[in-house]
Amino acid sequence: MQNNNPISQLIKILNALPGIGGRSARRIALHLITNNNTGLLQLSDSLKNIHENIKKCEICNNIDTISPCTICSSEKRDKKTICVIADVMDLWAIERSSSYKGLYHILGGILSAIDGVGPDDLSIDRLVNRIKSEEVTEVILALSATVDGQSTAHYITDKLSEFKELKITRLAHGMPIGGELDYLDDGTIITAFKSRLSI
Amino acid sequence: MQNNNPISQLIKILNALPGIGGRSARRIALHLITNNNTGLLQLSDSLKNIHENIKKCEICNNIDTISPCTICSSEKRDKKTICVIADVMDLWAIERSSSYKGLYHILGGILSAIDGVGPDDLSIDRLVNRIKSEEVTEVILALSATVDGQSTAHYITDKLSEFKELKITRLAHGMPIGGELDYLDDGTIITAFKSRLSI
Structure with a gap:
Protein backbone atom coordinates (compact mmCIF):
# COMPACT_ATOMS: atom_id res chain seq x y z
CA MET A 1 0.00 0.00 0.00
CA GLN A 2 1.67 3.23 -1.16
CA ASN A 3 1.22 6.50 0.70
CA ASN A 4 -0.53 8.45 -2.06
CA ASN A 5 -3.19 5.76 -2.36
CA PRO A 6 -6.82 6.88 -1.60
CA ILE A 7 -7.11 4.12 1.01
CA SER A 8 -4.01 5.37 2.87
CA GLN A 9 -5.39 8.90 2.68
CA LEU A 10 -8.71 7.84 4.23
CA ILE A 11 -6.87 5.94 6.98
CA LYS A 12 -4.77 9.04 7.68
CA ILE A 13 -7.86 11.28 7.96
CA LEU A 14 -9.67 8.77 10.21
CA ASN A 15 -6.55 8.40 12.37
CA ALA A 16 -6.59 12.17 13.01
CA LEU A 17 -10.09 12.00 14.58
CA PRO A 18 -10.30 12.03 18.39
CA GLY A 19 -10.00 8.59 20.00
CA ILE A 20 -9.19 6.72 16.79
CA GLY A 21 -5.77 5.03 16.66
CA GLY A 22 -4.00 3.41 13.73
CA ARG A 23 -5.65 0.01 14.07
CA SER A 24 -9.17 1.43 14.48
CA ALA A 25 -8.63 3.72 11.48
CA ARG A 26 -7.63 0.75 9.29
CA ARG A 27 -10.55 -1.32 10.57
CA ILE A 28 -13.09 1.46 9.91
CA ALA A 29 -11.64 2.17 6.45
CA LEU A 30 -11.87 -1.50 5.51
CA HIS A 31 -15.41 -1.74 6.89
CA LEU A 32 -16.47 1.28 4.80
CA ILE A 33 -14.78 -0.02 1.64
CA THR A 34 -16.07 -3.57 1.84
CA ASN A 35 -19.64 -2.37 2.54
CA ASN A 36 -19.09 -0.09 -0.44
CA ASN A 37 -22.58 0.76 -1.63
CA THR A 38 -24.19 1.66 1.67
CA GLY A 39 -21.87 3.14 4.31
CA LEU A 40 -19.38 5.03 2.16
CA LEU A 41 -21.77 7.29 0.25
CA GLN A 42 -24.14 7.65 3.21
CA LEU A 43 -21.32 9.01 5.38
CA SER A 44 -19.98 11.20 2.58
CA ASP A 45 -23.42 12.73 1.95
CA SER A 46 -24.10 13.20 5.65
CA LEU A 47 -20.83 15.14 6.04
CA LYS A 48 -21.58 17.32 3.01
CA ASN A 49 -25.09 17.99 4.34
CA ILE A 50 -23.67 19.10 7.68
CA HIS A 51 -21.07 21.29 5.99
CA GLU A 52 -23.81 23.07 4.05
CA ASN A 53 -26.52 23.33 6.71
CA ILE A 54 -25.07 23.55 10.18
CA LYS A 55 -24.57 26.96 11.78
CA LYS A 56 -23.75 28.30 15.22
CA CYS A 57 -26.68 29.80 17.17
CA GLU A 58 -26.14 33.57 17.43
CA ILE A 59 -27.66 33.60 20.92
CA CYS A 60 -26.36 30.56 22.82
CA ASN A 61 -23.52 29.17 20.56
CA ASN A 62 -25.31 25.84 20.10
CA LEU A 171 -25.32 21.69 40.29
CA ALA A 172 -25.28 19.56 43.46
CA HIS A 173 -22.14 17.58 44.31
CA GLY A 174 -22.34 14.12 45.85
CA MET A 175 -22.48 10.40 45.13
CA PRO A 176 -23.35 9.54 41.52
CA ILE A 177 -26.53 7.44 41.23
CA GLY A 178 -25.49 3.79 41.01
CA GLY A 179 -22.06 4.69 42.43
CA GLU A 180 -20.49 2.51 45.11
CA LEU A 181 -19.14 4.19 48.22
CA ASP A 182 -15.78 2.44 48.29
CA TYR A 183 -15.01 3.49 44.72
CA LEU A 184 -15.57 7.21 45.42
CA ASP A 185 -12.68 9.62 45.84
CA ASP A 186 -12.15 11.44 49.15
CA GLY A 187 -13.28 14.82 47.83
CA THR A 188 -16.68 13.46 46.78
CA ILE A 189 -17.20 11.63 50.11
CA ILE A 190 -16.32 14.79 52.08
CA THR A 191 -18.74 16.90 49.96
CA ALA A 192 -21.49 14.29 50.19
CA PHE A 193 -21.19 14.24 54.00
CA LYS A 194 -21.20 18.03 54.26
CA SER A 195 -24.29 18.34 52.04
CA ARG A 196 -26.20 15.45 53.65
CA LEU A 197 -30.01 15.79 53.68
CA SER A 198 -32.56 14.58 56.22
CA ILE A 199 -34.77 11.74 54.96
CA MET B 1 -31.60 17.58 19.48
CA GLN B 2 -34.32 15.95 17.38
CA ASN B 3 -33.79 12.65 15.60
CA ASN B 4 -34.19 13.89 12.02
CA ASN B 5 -31.47 16.47 12.57
CA PRO B 6 -28.36 16.11 10.30
CA ILE B 7 -26.13 16.00 13.40
CA SER B 8 -28.10 13.09 14.90
CA GLN B 9 -27.90 11.33 11.54
CA LEU B 10 -24.11 11.71 11.39
CA ILE B 11 -23.80 10.45 14.98
CA LYS B 12 -25.95 7.43 14.08
CA ILE B 13 -23.79 6.61 11.03
CA LEU B 14 -20.57 6.99 13.03
CA ASN B 15 -22.00 4.87 15.85
CA ALA B 16 -22.56 2.02 13.36
CA LEU B 17 -18.84 1.87 12.48
CA PRO B 18 -16.79 -0.90 14.12
CA GLY B 19 -15.37 0.02 17.53
CA ILE B 20 -17.19 3.37 17.82
CA GLY B 21 -19.66 3.66 20.70
CA GLY B 22 -22.19 6.40 21.42
CA ARG B 23 -19.81 8.70 23.25
CA SER B 24 -17.03 8.37 20.66
CA ALA B 25 -19.53 9.00 17.85
CA ARG B 26 -20.73 12.23 19.50
CA ARG B 27 -17.15 13.34 20.17
CA ILE B 28 -16.05 12.68 16.56
CA ALA B 29 -19.15 14.41 15.13
CA LEU B 30 -18.53 17.48 17.30
CA HIS B 31 -14.84 17.50 16.34
CA LEU B 32 -15.74 17.38 12.64
CA ILE B 33 -18.39 20.10 12.96
CA THR B 34 -16.35 22.53 15.04
CA ASN B 35 -13.33 22.14 12.70
CA ASN B 36 -15.80 22.71 9.90
CA ASN B 37 -13.75 23.93 6.97
CA THR B 38 -10.98 21.36 7.08
CA GLY B 39 -11.95 17.92 8.36
CA LEU B 40 -15.55 17.65 7.21
CA LEU B 41 -15.07 18.24 3.47
CA GLN B 42 -11.72 16.43 3.41
CA LEU B 43 -13.32 13.27 4.81
CA SER B 44 -16.38 13.61 2.57
CA ASP B 45 -14.21 13.96 -0.56
CA SER B 46 -11.94 11.12 0.48
CA LEU B 47 -14.94 8.79 0.86
CA LYS B 48 -16.36 9.82 -2.52
CA ASN B 49 -12.94 9.31 -4.15
CA ILE B 50 -12.75 5.79 -2.71
CA HIS B 51 -16.28 5.00 -3.81
CA GLU B 52 -15.40 5.98 -7.37
CA ASN B 53 -11.91 4.53 -7.68
CA ILE B 54 -11.48 1.47 -5.51
CA LYS B 55 -11.96 -1.99 -7.03
CA LYS B 56 -11.29 -5.56 -5.98
CA CYS B 57 -8.29 -7.25 -7.63
CA GLU B 58 -9.57 -9.96 -10.00
CA ILE B 59 -6.61 -12.20 -9.14
CA CYS B 60 -5.99 -11.97 -5.38
CA ASN B 61 -9.10 -10.08 -4.01
CA ASN B 62 -6.97 -7.22 -2.68
CA LEU B 171 3.89 -19.47 9.80
CA ALA B 172 5.95 -20.48 12.86
CA HIS B 173 4.25 -20.59 16.27
CA GLY B 174 6.07 -19.49 19.44
CA MET B 175 6.78 -16.58 21.74
CA PRO B 176 6.00 -13.16 20.22
CA ILE B 177 9.07 -10.88 20.02
CA GLY B 178 9.04 -8.65 23.12
CA GLY B 179 6.62 -11.06 24.84
CA GLU B 180 7.12 -12.01 28.49
CA LEU B 181 7.07 -15.68 29.39
CA ASP B 182 4.71 -15.41 32.37
CA TYR B 183 2.07 -13.61 30.29
CA LEU B 184 1.95 -16.36 27.64
CA ASP B 185 -0.89 -18.88 27.50
CA ASP B 186 -0.16 -22.59 28.02
CA GLY B 187 -0.73 -23.51 24.35
CA THR B 188 1.94 -21.08 23.17
CA ILE B 189 4.45 -22.25 25.80
CA ILE B 190 3.88 -25.92 24.86
CA THR B 191 4.30 -25.13 21.13
CA ALA B 192 7.38 -22.99 21.79
CA PHE B 193 8.98 -25.85 23.77
CA LYS B 194 8.16 -28.46 21.13
CA SER B 195 9.57 -26.31 18.31
CA ARG B 196 12.70 -25.23 20.23
CA LEU B 197 15.82 -24.62 18.13
CA SER B 198 19.48 -25.14 18.95
CA ILE B 199 21.48 -21.94 19.33
Missing part, protein backbone atom coordinates in the same frame (compact mmCIF):
# COMPACT_ATOMS: atom_id res chain seq x y z
CA ILE A 63 -24.92 24.15 16.68
CA ASP A 64 -28.09 23.56 14.67
CA THR A 65 -29.60 23.88 11.18
CA ILE A 66 -31.20 27.21 12.16
CA SER A 67 -29.97 30.28 14.06
CA PRO A 68 -31.38 31.10 16.64
CA CYS A 69 -31.30 27.35 17.39
CA THR A 70 -34.29 25.08 18.03
CA ILE A 71 -33.95 25.51 21.79
CA CYS A 72 -33.60 29.33 21.76
CA SER A 73 -36.53 29.73 19.35
CA SER A 74 -38.81 27.16 21.05
CA GLU A 75 -41.97 28.48 22.70
CA LYS A 76 -41.98 25.57 25.14
CA ARG A 77 -38.72 26.42 26.90
CA ASP A 78 -38.57 28.48 30.09
CA LYS A 79 -36.92 31.76 28.98
CA LYS A 80 -36.27 32.86 32.56
CA THR A 81 -33.50 30.34 33.24
CA ILE A 82 -30.11 30.09 31.53
CA CYS A 83 -27.87 27.07 32.07
CA VAL A 84 -24.19 27.96 31.50
CA ILE A 85 -22.12 25.07 30.10
CA ALA A 86 -18.65 24.62 28.62
CA ASP A 87 -19.47 23.02 25.26
CA VAL A 88 -22.05 21.37 23.00
CA MET A 89 -21.34 17.88 24.42
CA ASP A 90 -22.63 19.14 27.80
CA LEU A 91 -25.82 20.44 26.17
CA TRP A 92 -26.40 17.06 24.51
CA ALA A 93 -25.84 15.28 27.85
CA ILE A 94 -28.35 17.50 29.69
CA GLU A 95 -30.92 17.23 26.86
CA ARG A 96 -30.61 13.41 26.93
CA SER A 97 -31.49 13.44 30.64
CA SER A 98 -34.66 15.52 29.90
CA SER A 99 -34.19 17.14 33.30
CA TYR A 100 -34.04 20.77 32.18
CA LYS A 101 -36.49 22.91 30.23
CA GLY A 102 -34.77 26.34 30.23
CA LEU A 103 -32.28 27.93 27.82
CA TYR A 104 -28.53 27.38 27.51
CA HIS A 105 -25.42 29.47 27.12
CA ILE A 106 -22.34 27.68 25.75
CA LEU A 107 -19.08 29.31 26.84
CA GLY A 108 -16.93 27.48 24.29
CA GLY A 109 -14.52 26.11 26.91
CA ILE A 110 -13.42 26.88 30.47
CA LEU A 111 -10.74 29.17 31.86
CA SER A 112 -7.42 27.36 31.90
CA ALA A 113 -3.98 28.74 32.70
CA ILE A 114 -2.26 25.64 31.27
CA ASP A 115 -4.13 25.72 27.93
CA GLY A 116 -3.89 29.52 27.79
CA VAL A 117 -7.67 30.10 27.78
CA GLY A 118 -8.55 33.53 29.24
CA PRO A 119 -11.92 35.27 29.82
CA ASP A 120 -11.78 36.90 26.35
CA ASP A 121 -11.67 33.47 24.67
CA LEU A 122 -15.00 32.52 26.23
CA SER A 123 -18.47 33.85 25.49
CA ILE A 124 -18.84 35.57 28.89
CA ASP A 125 -19.58 39.14 27.70
CA ARG A 126 -22.40 37.81 25.54
CA LEU A 127 -23.85 36.04 28.61
CA VAL A 128 -23.80 39.35 30.54
CA ASN A 129 -25.57 41.07 27.61
CA ARG A 130 -28.23 38.33 27.51
CA ILE A 131 -28.98 38.81 31.20
CA LYS A 132 -29.19 42.59 30.64
CA SER A 133 -31.59 42.36 27.69
CA GLU A 134 -33.64 39.21 28.43
CA GLU A 135 -35.85 38.61 31.46
CA VAL A 136 -33.62 36.10 33.20
CA THR A 137 -34.23 35.27 36.86
CA GLU A 138 -31.82 32.33 37.36
CA VAL A 139 -28.41 31.34 35.99
CA ILE A 140 -27.35 27.73 36.61
CA LEU A 141 -23.59 27.21 36.37
CA ALA A 142 -23.33 23.59 35.15
CA LEU A 143 -19.53 23.46 34.85
CA SER A 144 -17.19 20.54 35.59
CA ALA A 145 -16.30 19.92 39.24
CA THR A 146 -12.60 20.42 38.43
CA VAL A 147 -10.29 23.24 39.51
CA ASP A 148 -10.62 24.95 36.10
CA GLY A 149 -14.40 24.47 36.04
CA GLN A 150 -14.80 25.92 39.53
CA SER A 151 -12.57 28.94 38.85
CA THR A 152 -14.63 29.64 35.70
CA ALA A 153 -17.77 29.46 37.87
CA HIS A 154 -16.21 31.91 40.38
CA TYR A 155 -15.23 34.31 37.61
CA ILE A 156 -18.75 34.30 36.14
CA THR A 157 -20.34 34.71 39.60
CA ASP A 158 -18.15 37.79 40.06
CA LYS A 159 -19.11 39.20 36.66
CA LEU A 160 -22.82 38.69 37.42
CA SER A 161 -22.69 40.25 40.93
CA GLU A 162 -24.01 43.55 39.46
CA PHE A 163 -27.44 41.92 38.91
CA LYS A 164 -28.81 42.06 42.44
CA GLU A 165 -32.10 40.26 41.66
CA LEU A 166 -30.45 37.37 39.79
CA LYS A 167 -30.31 33.93 41.42
CA ILE A 168 -27.04 32.11 40.64
CA THR A 169 -26.95 28.37 41.35
CA ARG A 170 -24.64 25.42 40.71
CA ILE B 63 -8.55 -3.73 -2.87
CA ASP B 64 -6.74 -1.11 -4.95
CA THR B 65 -7.26 1.62 -7.55
CA ILE B 66 -6.29 -0.83 -10.30
CA SER B 67 -7.19 -4.46 -11.06
CA PRO B 68 -4.98 -6.56 -11.15
CA CYS B 69 -3.72 -4.76 -8.04
CA THR B 70 -0.30 -3.09 -7.56
CA ILE B 71 1.11 -6.23 -5.95
CA CYS B 72 -0.17 -8.70 -8.59
CA SER B 73 0.99 -6.48 -11.45
CA SER B 74 4.39 -5.58 -9.94
CA GLU B 75 7.49 -6.90 -11.69
CA LYS B 76 9.45 -6.85 -8.44
CA ARG B 77 7.36 -9.47 -6.61
CA ASP B 78 8.26 -13.16 -6.55
CA LYS B 79 5.50 -14.80 -8.65
CA LYS B 80 6.43 -18.30 -7.44
CA THR B 81 5.09 -17.82 -3.88
CA ILE B 82 1.47 -17.21 -2.82
CA CYS B 83 0.65 -16.23 0.75
CA VAL B 84 -2.93 -17.23 1.66
CA ILE B 85 -4.59 -14.85 4.14
CA ALA B 86 -8.10 -14.29 5.52
CA ASP B 87 -8.63 -10.60 4.70
CA VAL B 88 -7.13 -7.29 3.55
CA MET B 89 -6.14 -6.29 7.12
CA ASP B 90 -3.74 -9.28 7.14
CA LEU B 91 -2.23 -8.15 3.83
CA TRP B 92 -1.67 -4.65 5.24
CA ALA B 93 -0.06 -6.12 8.38
CA ILE B 94 2.35 -8.30 6.36
CA GLU B 95 3.18 -5.43 3.95
CA ARG B 96 3.96 -3.14 6.92
CA SER B 97 6.47 -5.69 8.20
CA SER B 98 8.23 -5.72 4.76
CA SER B 99 9.09 -9.36 5.40
CA TYR B 100 7.47 -10.87 2.31
CA LYS B 101 8.01 -10.21 -1.39
CA GLY B 102 5.70 -12.78 -3.02
CA LEU B 103 2.04 -12.60 -4.08
CA TYR B 104 -1.10 -12.91 -1.95
CA HIS B 105 -4.41 -14.69 -2.10
CA ILE B 106 -7.19 -13.25 0.09
CA LEU B 107 -9.81 -15.85 1.06
CA GLY B 108 -12.37 -13.30 2.26
CA GLY B 109 -12.75 -14.92 5.69
CA ILE B 110 -12.15 -18.28 7.35
CA LEU B 111 -14.30 -21.40 7.67
CA SER B 112 -16.58 -21.04 10.67
CA ALA B 113 -19.41 -23.33 11.76
CA ILE B 114 -20.73 -20.69 14.21
CA ASP B 115 -20.82 -17.86 11.65
CA GLY B 116 -22.07 -20.23 8.92
CA VAL B 117 -19.07 -19.70 6.62
CA GLY B 118 -18.51 -22.73 4.36
CA PRO B 119 -15.88 -23.49 1.67
CA ASP B 120 -18.10 -22.00 -1.06
CA ASP B 121 -18.12 -18.60 0.69
CA LEU B 122 -14.33 -18.39 0.46
CA SER B 123 -12.14 -17.86 -2.59
CA ILE B 124 -10.63 -21.37 -2.44
CA ASP B 125 -11.49 -22.59 -5.97
CA ARG B 126 -9.86 -19.51 -7.41
CA LEU B 127 -6.71 -20.31 -5.40
CA VAL B 128 -6.64 -23.83 -6.88
CA ASN B 129 -7.03 -22.35 -10.40
CA ARG B 130 -4.18 -19.92 -9.77
CA ILE B 131 -1.88 -22.77 -8.75
CA LYS B 132 -2.90 -24.70 -11.87
CA SER B 133 -2.32 -21.82 -14.28
CA GLU B 134 0.58 -19.89 -12.68
CA GLU B 135 4.05 -21.20 -11.93
CA VAL B 136 3.68 -21.43 -8.17
CA THR B 137 6.18 -23.45 -6.14
CA GLU B 138 5.17 -22.53 -2.58
CA VAL B 139 1.92 -21.70 -0.80
CA ILE B 140 2.26 -20.10 2.67
CA LEU B 141 -0.87 -20.48 4.81
CA ALA B 142 -0.75 -17.34 7.00
CA LEU B 143 -4.03 -17.93 8.86
CA SER B 144 -4.85 -17.18 12.50
CA ALA B 145 -3.68 -19.69 15.11
CA THR B 146 -7.28 -20.27 16.21
CA VAL B 147 -9.43 -23.40 15.80
CA ASP B 148 -11.24 -21.88 12.79
CA GLY B 149 -7.99 -20.65 11.24
CA GLN B 150 -6.36 -24.03 11.61
CA SER B 151 -9.31 -25.98 10.19
CA THR B 152 -9.30 -23.62 7.20
CA ALA B 153 -5.59 -24.37 6.77
CA HIS B 154 -6.31 -28.14 6.95
CA TYR B 155 -9.07 -27.84 4.38
CA ILE B 156 -6.84 -25.93 1.95
CA THR B 157 -3.94 -28.36 2.46
CA ASP B 158 -6.33 -31.18 1.54
CA LYS B 159 -7.54 -29.34 -1.56
CA LEU B 160 -3.94 -28.73 -2.68
CA SER B 161 -2.75 -32.30 -2.11
CA GLU B 162 -3.21 -33.01 -5.85
CA PHE B 163 -0.22 -30.78 -6.63
CA LYS B 164 2.62 -33.16 -5.75
CA GLU B 165 5.44 -30.67 -6.46
CA LEU B 166 3.91 -27.84 -4.43
CA LYS B 167 5.49 -26.89 -1.09
CA ILE B 168 2.84 -25.94 1.51
CA THR B 169 4.07 -24.09 4.60
CA ARG B 170 2.57 -22.29 7.60
